[in-house]
Amino acid sequence: MKILVWSAILLACGTAAASAEDPAKLPVPFNADGTVNLPQNYRQWVNVGTTLLPKGEVNIIDGQPIAASEYIDTYVEPQSFAVYMETGIWPDGTQIVKEFTATQDAAPDEVLVESHYTGLAMLIKDTERFPAETGHLGYFNFGHHSEPYERTASLLPREQCSSCHEALAADQQFIFADHHIGLQRKSTE
Numbered sequence: 789m790k791i792l793v794w795s796a797i798l799l800a801c802g803t804a805a806a807s808a809e810d811p812a813k814l815p816v817p818f819n820a821d822g823t824v825n826l827p828q829n830y831r832q833w834v835n836v837g838t839t840l841l842p843k844g845e846v847n848i849i850d851g852q853p854i855a856a857s858e859y860i861d862t863y864v865e866p867q868s869f870a871v872y873m874e875t876g877i878w879p880d881g882t883q884i885v886k887e888f889t890a891t892q893d894a895a896p897d898e899v900l901v902e903s904h905y906t907g908l909a910m911l912i913k914d915t916e917r918f919p920a921e922t923g924h925l926g927y928f929n930f931g932h933h934s935e936p937y938e939r940t941a942s943l944l945p946r947e948q949c950s951s952c953h954e955a956l957a958a959d960q961q962f963i964f965a966d967h968h969i970g971l972q973r974k975s976t977e
C-alpha cells in the first residue's frame with residue numbers, strides 16, 4: 789500500500805513538474821550510439837485518432853505506393869499528451885508514433901477490414917539531442933513491413949521527413965495536431 793501511494797505521488801509530481809513553467813524533460817529511450825529503441829507498449833499510449841491512406845498513395849516510410857489501403861493510428865506517450873492537452877505546448881521528451889495497418893482487399897462498397905500491422909514511424913522532441921533540427925524534432929522509422937519491426941532506429945535525414953512537417957505544420961510546432969480528433973483542446977488560449 790505504501791509503495792502504491794508513493795508511486796502515485798511520484799507520478800503526480802512528475803506530471804506536475806513537466807507542465808510547470810520550467811518544464812522537466814520527459815525520459816526518452818535513446819541508446820549510447822544515438823539510436824532509439826522500439827518503444828514498449830505504444831499501443832497502450834493515447835490513441836489520438838485514425839486516418840485512412842487509400843490504396844495507391846505513397847507510404848512516407850519508404851516512399852512506395854501501397855498495394856492495399858492502410859489505416860494509420862497515431863499514439864502519443866501519455867505524459868506528453870497530458871502536458872500538451874493542458875498547455876498546448878509539446879514538452880521536451882515528447883514521443884509520438886504512427887502505426888500503419890494493411891487492409892483486406894475490398895470492393896468500394898465493402899467494409900475495409902484490417903489484416904495486419906505493417907509499419908511504424910516515430911517522432912521525438914529533444915532539445916539537447918536535436919539542438920539544430922526544426923522544432924527540435926527527430927524522425928525515425930522501424931520498418932514498413934509485417935511484425936517484427938526493427939528493434940532500434942536511427943535518425944532520418946531532414947529531406948525524408950522533417951521537410952514536409954516544416955512545410956505543412958509550421959504553425960503548429962511541426963506536429964499535425966489538427967489532423968487528430970483526440971488532440972482537440974477545449975481552451976484555445
Ligand code: HEC
Nearest residue numbers: 848849884885886909910911927928948949952963964967
Ligand atoms: C509528404 C509529407 C510528409 C512526410 C514526407 C512525412 N510526414 Fe509525417 N505526417 C504528415 C502528415 C500530413 C501527418 C498528419 C497525420 C496523417 O495524416 O497521417 C503526419 C504525421 C506524422 C506523425 C504523427 C504526429 C503528427 O505530426 O501528426 C509522425 C510520428 C510522423 N508523421 C512521422 C514521420 C516520419 C518518421 C517521416 C519520415 C519517414 C514523416 N513523418 C514524413 C506528413 C508527412
